[in-house]
Amino acid sequence: MMRTSYLAAIAAVVPVALGGCVDYPQKYQWSEAKVVEAGWLKPRAQAVRPTYCYRTIGSPECYAWPLDNQGTRLVGYTGPSPN
Incomplete structure (x- = not known):
């Protein structure tokens, strides 16, 4: 019985906790624009x-x-x- 309540609590908390990470890649991970802006690569030829x-x-x-x-x-x- 206790084990079921722990699983239910974890199942409710995990989606909420991961929902806070939705914005992370766009803000903090490197993108091509950020690498070019930092001067590590030349821009693509148009x-x-x-x-x-x-x-x-x-x-x-x-x-x-x-x-x-x-x-x-x-x-x-x-x-x-x-x-």
Whole structure:
């Protein structure tokens, strides 16, 4: 009888005690952002968004994709080659 009451008390206390640990990982454990901020690692390289700029009468116009049959007007690009 006593053993059952001890088990019931432990079963009631353990979830409450562990509930206080829910916030712990976000606050105190290392994350990638904290390691980079501390200077231990360099930040990840950001992906370059492709840009293709073409000559016009005015200033160059840039697009996120290469234009068909406009290779002679191409002024510059970043990302993969338009060819």
